[in-house]
Amino acid sequence: xxxxIIISNDDGYEAKGINxxxxxxxxxxxxxxxxxxxxRSGMGCAFSPTIPLTLTLQRxxxxxxxxxxxxxxxxxxxxxxxxxxxxxVDCVKMALAELCGDRRPALxxxxxxxxxxxxxxxxxxxxxxxxxxxxxxxxPSVAFSLCDFRADADFEPMTPYVRRITEHVLRxxxxxxxxxxxxxxxxxxxxxKEHGASDYSGVRVCRMAFGTWYNEVSKFQHPRGFDxxxxxxxxxxxxxxxxxxxxxxxxxxxxxxxxxxxDVTAYEVMEELNSQISNLNSQI
Amino acid sequence: xxxxIIISNDDGYEAKGINxxxxxxxxxxxxxxxxxxxxRSGMGCAFSPTIPLTLTLQRxxxxxxxxxxxxxxxxxxxxxxxxxxxxxVDCVKMALAELCGDRRPALxxxxxxxxxxxxxxxxxxxxxxxxxxxxxxxxPSVAFSLCDFRADADFEPMTPYVRRITEHVLRxxxxxxxxxxxxxxxxxxxxxKEHGASDYSGVRVCRMAFGTWYNEVSKFQHPRGFDxxxxxxxxxxxxxxxxxxxxxxxxxxxxxxxxxxxDVTAYEVMEELNSQISNLNSQI
Numbered sequence: 001x002x003x004x005i006i007i008s009n010d011d012g013y014e015a016k017g018i019n020x021x022x023x024x025x026x027x028x029x030x031x032x033x034x035x036x037x038x039x040r041s042g043m044g045c046a047f048s049p050t051i052p053l054t055l056t057l058q059r060x061x062x063x064x065x066x067x068x069x070x071x072x073x074x075x076x077x078x079x080x081x082x083x084x085x086x087x088x089v090d091c092v093k094m095a096l097a098e099l100c101g102d103r104r105p106a107l108x109x110x111x112x113x114x115x116x117x118x119x120x121x122x123x124x125x126x127x128x129x130x131x132x133x134x135x136x137x138x139x140p141s142v143a144f145s146l147c148d149f150r151a152d153a154d155f156e157p158m159t160p161y162v163r164r165i166t167e168h169v170l171r172x173x174x175x176x177x178x179x180x181x182x183x184x185x186x187x188x189x190x191x192x193k194e195h196g197a198s199d200y201s202g203v204r205v206c207r208m209a210f211g212t213w214y215n216e217v218s219k220f221q222h223p224r225g226f227d228x229x230x231x232x233x234x235x236x237x238x239x240x241x242x243x244x245x246x247x248x249x250x251x252x253x254x255x256x257x258x259x260x261x262x263d264v265t266a267y268e269v270m271e272e273l274n275s276q277i278s279n280l281n282s283q284i
Numbered sequence: 285x286x287x288x289i290i291i292s293n294d295d296g297y298e299a300k301g302i303n304x305x306x307x308x309x310x311x312x313x314x315x316x317x318x319x320x321x322x323x324r325s326g327m328g329c330a331f332s333p334t335i336p337l338t339l340t341l342q343r344x345x346x347x348x349x350x351x352x353x354x355x356x357x358x359x360x361x362x363x364x365x366x367x368x369x370x371x372x373v374d375c376v377k378m379a380l381a382e383l384c385g386d387r388r389p390a391l392x393x394x395x396x397x398x399x400x401x402x403x404x405x406x407x408x409x410x411x412x413x414x415x416x417x418x419x420x421x422x423x424p425s426v427a428f429s430l431c432d433f434r435a436d437a438d439f440e441p442m443t444p445y446v447r448r449i450t451e452h453v454l455r456x457x458x459x460x461x462x463x464x465x466x467x468x469x470x471x472x473x474x475x476x477k478e479h480g481a482s483d484y485s486g487v488r489v490c491r492m493a494f495g496t497w498y499n500e501v502s503k504f505q506h507p508r509g510f511d512x513x514x515x516x517x518x519x520x521x522x523x524x525x526x527x528x529x530x531x532x533x534x535x536x537x538x539x540x541x542x543x544x545x546x547d548v549t550a551y552e553v554m555e556e557l558n559s560q561i562s563n564l565n566s567q568i
Contacts, residue, residue, distance in 0.1 A: 039334070041333055041334075042330060042331045042332065042333045043328075043330045044327075044328040044329035044330045044331075044373075044413070045328035045329065045330075045407040045408055046326060046327045046328045046329075046330035046371075046408070047326045047328075047408060047515055048326065048515055049325055049326045049515050049516075050323070050325075052504070052506075052512040052513065052514060053501070053512060053513040053514070053515065054510065054511070054512050054513075055511070055513075086515075087330075089408075090515065093500050093501060093515065094501060094513065097500055097501045098501060098503070098513070120420050120546065122548060123329040123416055123420070123546070123548075124329055124330070124331060124373075129328070132407055136404050136407070136496070136497075137496065138496075160567075160568045161568060164564050164567050164568060165564065168560065168564060172560070175550070175552075175553050176494075177494065177550075178550045178553055197568055202565050203561050203564055203565050204561075205554050205557045205558045205561055206549075207547070207549040207551065207554070208547050208548060208549045210460075210461065210546075210547070212420070212421065212422075213420075216377050216381055217337070217377060217378060217381045217382060219382070220336075222336075226338065227338070227339070228336035228337060228338050229336065229337040229338075229339075229378065229382070230336060230337070231331055231332055231333050231337065231370075231374065231377065232333075257557065257561065258549060259549065259550035259553045259554060259557055260548050260549065260550055261548050261549070261550040262404065262407070262494075263491070263492050263494070264406060264407075264492060264544050264545050264548060265490075265491040265492045265542060265543065265544065265545070266459070266461075266462040266543035266544055266545040267491065268459075269459050269462055269543045270489050270491070270543060273489045273541065273543055274489045276452065276456070277487050277488075277489055277541065280448050280449065280452060280487055281486050281487050283444075283448050284444045284445060284448060284481055
């Protein structure tokens with residue numbers, strides 16, 4: 001039996017990125033998509049405890065043959081695509097609880113996101129919400145993002161990377177509590193000329209860069225006289241010279257793989273905090 | 285000049301928890317509250333890129349004298365309380381961008397949350413969203429939560445702990461990229477009898493427990509015939525015997541302080557992943 005792959009995203013089930021991802025990995029397994037019914041950018045790990053959630057079947061295809069871009073015929077797994085009115089995390093929870101039947105998914109994939117999810121964006125990203133949720137259910141999980149916000153971004157050059165990384169994780173799994181955050185750089189001139197996989201500088205295993213959003217709110221006045229604000233902002237890499245970060249790799253044309261922990265404990269400060277706490281205990 | 289303290293939460297500005305927190309820390313600084321205009325539980329680090337945000341001034345008080353519970357007169361800082369139609373993270377971003385003027389906050393506090401934010405709940409918690417946002421702005425940040433979901437939960441016994449921890453962080457700061465997630469246990473018989481600070485077993489510095497939500501969705505049928513689901517669920521501690529976890533501490537009556545990282549890189553797997561990636565690079 002083929003492995004079962006769950007896919008979700010935060011751009012909604014109709015986005016080009018998720019549909020490209022489906023095509024890339026369908027030869028590797030049966031695919032169940034449960035994705036938001038529209039854009040849910042910036043939702044992070046949010047879930048919806050207060051609204052009734054609904055599912056709508058959008059597409060269903062049996063396993064079968066499919067002609068690949070390289071002219072090879074490959075067998076593909078089956079596909080079910082559902083839309084949901086909730087967040088990316090809701091989608092994964094719904095897929096696991098209601099759409100997999102007795103099958104245990106081998107993999108949860110997020111993306112392909114239209115836009116960067118590196119650095120501190122990790123925390124805001126609904127695409128990362130998808131894979132953190134998979135990770136919290138102890139399922140190997142991988143997020144794919146492309147540093148190109150355009151609706152018609154060109155995902156094609158990513159194909160062999162997405163395939164190899166997905167195959168690798170299907171074969172080897174991931175350590176418990178660790179998921180992968182994979183970001184692809186914007187290739188120079190993207191949108192204007194054709195690119196291929198060889199235009200990437202290669203793959204780098206990275207750490208998350210420290211960066212800061214600034215100028216985050218933009219103030220306007222409503223015709224009725226009150227103020228309102230749009231969340232916008234610019235991002236600054238706070239350690240631009242650190243060559244081991246995801247931000248650096250992306251700026252230099254590399255595919256950045258950041259292994260990401262579900263356990264957010266700051267172990268390195270526990271000992272010092274412990275010595276301070278004993279003091280605190282005695283004060284109360 | 286007094287230090288400036290920003291406070292937000294995910295239960296909304298009218299919740300008892302945030303108003304108790306304000307009273308506890310007002311003697312320590314000037315306080316600006318920017319909190320959601322209603323409940324935003326489960327929002328994690330979500331922010332709102334697609335809706336216009338608004339602010340409403342709910343309360344404003346000058347600095348002044350105030351009679352404390354123990355009968356001591358203490359000077360309190362000034363207070364501004366704003367409500368916002370966004371998420372907990374939006375509230376912090378708005379406070380930093382629009383409400384602090386030229387002052388740099390010394391502290392961001394989240395809570396006091398009505399309910400537990402230990403274990404994997406860290407990722408879903410809007411209270412933790414507040415302090416992660418503070419942490420991402422390099423401001424020392426502390427989340428306080430009480431394992432009691434009731435609207436009229438008794439926060440009083442927490443007072444000396446909240447005061448000492450807040451004073452400690454104001455005095456010593458926190459390492460860059462580290463915030464504190466402080467959870468208080470439900471005291472036996474809470475709601476039925478009076479408790480004091482001495483009813484807690486003490487304070488423990490903990491790591492985040494691995495745990496799992498299950499039975500997360502509950503299916504219903506709408507009168508018009510379609511299915512819908514409520515997000516609910518039960519939590520299981522997956523390492524109940526591990527005495528170094530926040531879940532264990534709370535179950536044994538301790539106040540659990542979990543130092544929490546903004547850098548979620550899984551450093552411990554980077555070397556192995558690196559050796560696998562070189563293989564991957566050669567396949568493409």
